Amino acid sequence: MKLITLTPKQFKDFADNHPQISFHQTKEWGELKEENGWKYHLLGLIDDKEKVKAGCLLLSKMTPIKRNMFYSPRGFLIDYQNFDLLKEFTEKIKEYVKKEKGIFIKIDPYVSYKERDIHGQIVEGGEDNQESFDNLIKLGYKHFGFNLMQDTLQPRWIFTTTTKNRTVEDIMKEMDPKTRQILRKNERECIRTREITEEELPLFKDIMAHTGERREFIDRPLSYYQEMYKHLGGSHNILKILVAFLHTKELIEELEKEMDENKKEMAEREKKYKENPAKMNEKKYQSKQKENQNNINRLQKRIEKTKKLQEENGDIIPLGGILFLIYGNEVLSLVGGSYQKFMEFQSAYTVHWEGVKYAIEHQYERYNFYGITGDFREENPLFGLYSFKRDFGGQVVELLGEFDLVVNRPFYYLYKISFKMYRGLKNLKNHIKK
Numbered sequence: 434m435k436l437i438t439l440t441p442k443q444f445k446d447f448a449d450n451h452p453q454i455s456f457h458q459t460k461e462w463g464e465l466k467e468e469n470g471w472k473y474h475l476l477g478l479i480d481d482k483e484k485v486k487a488g489c490l491l492l493s494k495m496t497p498i499k500r501n502m503f504y505s506p507r508g509f510l511i512d513y514q515n516f517d518l519l520k521e522f523t524e525k526i527k528e529y530v531k532k533e534k535g536i537f538i539k540i541d542p543y544v545s546y547k548e549r550d551i552h553g554q555i556v557e558g559g560e561d562n563q564e565s566f567d568n569l570i571k572l573g574y575k576h577f578g579f580n581l582m583q584d585t586l587q588p589r590w591i592f593t594t595t596t597k598n599r600t601v602e603d604i605m606k607e608m609d610p611k612t613r614q615i616l617r618k619n620e621r622e623c624i625r626t627r628e629i630t631e632e633e634l635p636l637f638k639d640i641m642a643h644t645g646e647r648r649e650f651i652d653r654p655l656s657y658y659q660e661m662y663k664h665l666g667g668s669h670n671i672l673k674i675l676v677a678f679l680h681t682k683e684l685i686e687e688l689e690k691e692m693d694e695n696k697k698e699m700a701e702r703e704k705k706y707k708e709n710p711a712k713m714n715e716k717k718y719q720s721k722q723k724e725n726q727n728n729i730n731r732l733q734k735r736i737e738k739t740k741k742l743q744e745e746n747g748d749i750i751p752l753g754g755i756l757f758l759i760y761g762n763e764v765l766s767l768v769g770g771s772y773q774k775f776m777e778f779q780s781a782y783t784v785h786w787e788g789v790k791y792a793i794e795h796q797y798e799r800y801n802f803y804g805i806t807g808d809f810r811e812e813n814p815l816f817g818l819y820s821f822k823r824d825f826g827g828q829v830v831e832l833l834g835e836f837d838l839v840v841n842r843p844f845y846y847l848y849k850i851s852f853k854m855y856r857g858l859k860n861l862k863n864h865i866k867k
Contacts, residue, residue, distance in 0.1 A: 434480050436525035439488060444475040447485040448510055453543045454761035456671055457506035457587075458490045465664040466492050476529065478522050487511035487522045493533060498851060500844050501535045507587065508542030513565035513833075523572050523838065530840050537845050538838040540574075541587045549829040553809040553819075566833055577835035581807035582815075585835040588804030592819065593763070594827035596792040596800050604789060607826030612782060619783045623680040623687060624752065626787045628673050631666060634658050637674050640754050644770025658756075665758065675787055676754035677780035681743035685736055692732040699725045752780035757788055764792040765801040785825065800827075807831065 439447070441460045448458050456462055463473025477488035489509040493501045511522055530538055546566065548559030570576065577585055594604065605613060629636060638655045645652035665672035699722055706713050742750065753771025757764055766788055771780050785802065792800040802822040806815045807829075813819075819829075839845045 434478050434486060434521055434525075436476055436478050436522075436529055439475045439477040439485070441475065443477065443485065444488060444490070447477060447488050448490075449761070451488075451510040452762075453508070453510055455507050455543055455763070456665070456758045456760035456765070457543075458510055459671070459760065460490070461664050461669055461671060462506070463490050463492065465660060468660045468664070470494055474529075476526065478518075478525060487518060489526075491526075491530075491538070493535065496536065496848055496851075498536075498844060498847055500841065500848070501530075501533055502848065503530050503533075503535050503538040504586070505538065505540045508540040508544070508833075513542060513544060513562070513568055516568045516571070519568050520572055527838065527840055535840050536848050537840055539586070539835065540838070541585060541589075541835045542833045544833050546579075546831045546833050549831055551823055551826070551828055553807065553829040562833065569833075569836055572838075574836040574838050577837075579807075579834060583804055583806060587835075589832050589834050590805050590807040591830045591832070592802040592805050592822040592827055593799045593830055594789060594792075594802070594825055595798065596764075596789065597796055597798045599793060601790060601793060604793070604826055609824035609826075612824040615779050615782045616786055619779065621687070622778070623684040624677055624778060624780060624783050625680065626675045626677045626784055629676050629754070631659075631662050633676075634662060634674075636676065636751060637754050637756065640676070640751065640772065641768065641770045643772050644753075647773050661756075671758055671760050673757045673759060674754055675757065675784050677752045677778075677783050679742070679750040679752055679775070679778060680748065681739050681746070681750060682748040685739050685743065688732050688736045688739065692729055692736070695725045695728045695732070699729075750775065752778050753784065755781075755784045755788065757791075759791075759797070762798040763801045764788050764795075764797050764799075766803050781821075789825065802827070805829070 444460065448454050451458075460473075460475065463471075463475070466473060471492045471494045474491040474493065475488070476491055477485040479485055487509060488511075489505045492504045492506065494504075496502050509522065509526075511519060513519055526538065542565070544562055544565055545560060546562055548556040548561065550556055566576075580589055583590075596604070635655060638652075638658055641652045661672055666674075702718065702721060702725075706718050751772070752775045753769065755769030756767050758767050759765070766785060769781065769784065789800045802825070805819040805822060806813060808815070809819065809829075810816065837845075
């Protein structure tokens with residue numbers, strides 16, 4: 434077999450039918466990364482009948498030490514349990530990278546390690562890809578480690594919900610009752626999502642900037658989201674951004690309607706009571722009237738509060754949003770955020786739920802809530818990230834992790850030293866800025 438450069442069509446025909454396909458392994462992703470200084474390569478291992486047996490999108494970038502680093506995002510598209518195939522592909526791709534003055538190839542295969550349940554516990558008798566891991570180690574791949582935190586390029590721990598051949602009702606039943614309650618409440622409160630257009634990207638950028646300030650991370654510039662949309666959005670149909678909006682005018686109308694219904698019930702009950710008090714239990718009458726009056730008082734306060742929101746922010750208020758990447762077998766929630774001043778509306782529940790429903794409707798295998806940590810103790814500072822996703826129902830997914838295949842050992846160690854120094858200076862600079 435031999436390694437060749439595939440045409441975009443050859444690569445797409447192979448990749449789109451591979452079980453490990455994701456948006457990371459697409460020509461569109463390669464073109465997006467080119468905007469950020471990377472070069473992409475579409476490679477395939479073909480047999481004597483010119484059938485592609487394995488392949489990958491490989492990214493390369495020149496380092497300060499004048500050698501290229503290579504990265505195959507979410508790993509090669511290959512059967513990692515087929516040792517002979519993996520060995521041949523590894524040897525061929527090492528030769529290719531060596532000719533391209535490469536130092537190493539980093540991969541993070543989109544392959545689960547040990548099957549886990551919703552609580553992160555290993556499923557007895559479940560899927561086990563220990564053989565895939567062992568094959569990589571035998572062939573000289575250096576493993577980053579079975580890290581629990583989010584300290585690799587792509588998260589090793591994710592949370593997903595199976596959506597193929599399931600209904601909205603199926604998933605609703607598995608949800609935590611609190612999550613169902615919030616979703617129904619948001620629907621009553623006229624919180625609705627809408628896919629925003631390319632022209633509306635500044636809105637999403639503003640949401641993410643506010644979220645970054647709250648969570649203490651530096652958000653990407655607007656140009657980053659614009660480039661993503663250019664290469665993945667629109668006719669490419671890979672990127673979609675959903676934003677949740679509070680419709681204050683409609684909410685006020687609904688609240689006023691509910692208040693009128695309570696007033697009507699009180700009036701009708703009072704009329705019946707006055708016409709024939711003997712037929713109505715006094716205690717029950719007073720209790721029902723009080724209940725209606727309490728509802729009216731509560732609704733009046735809600736109306737006043739919503740009118741104030743309307744006066745300050747308008748008829749339609751953006752609350753928060755999520756950028757989704759939709760490709761292959763899944764709908765993936767990549768990044769999202771919300772405005773702190775509207776946190777009480779818990780819009781993230783509604784936006785994620787719309788993503789889940791989209792995955793169900795279009796028969797994707799799963800909805801990917803994306804990164805969590807592998808530390809499931811409640812004392813973990815990031816436990817809330819996991820528990821929020823867990824309450825929708827689903828399962829924890831532990832991936833094999835990150836590996837480096839060293840091509841040039843002297844330059845690899847030089848790169849590691851220089852990268853460590855770079856990270857140290859960058860952290861110092863960020864600390865000084867604070």
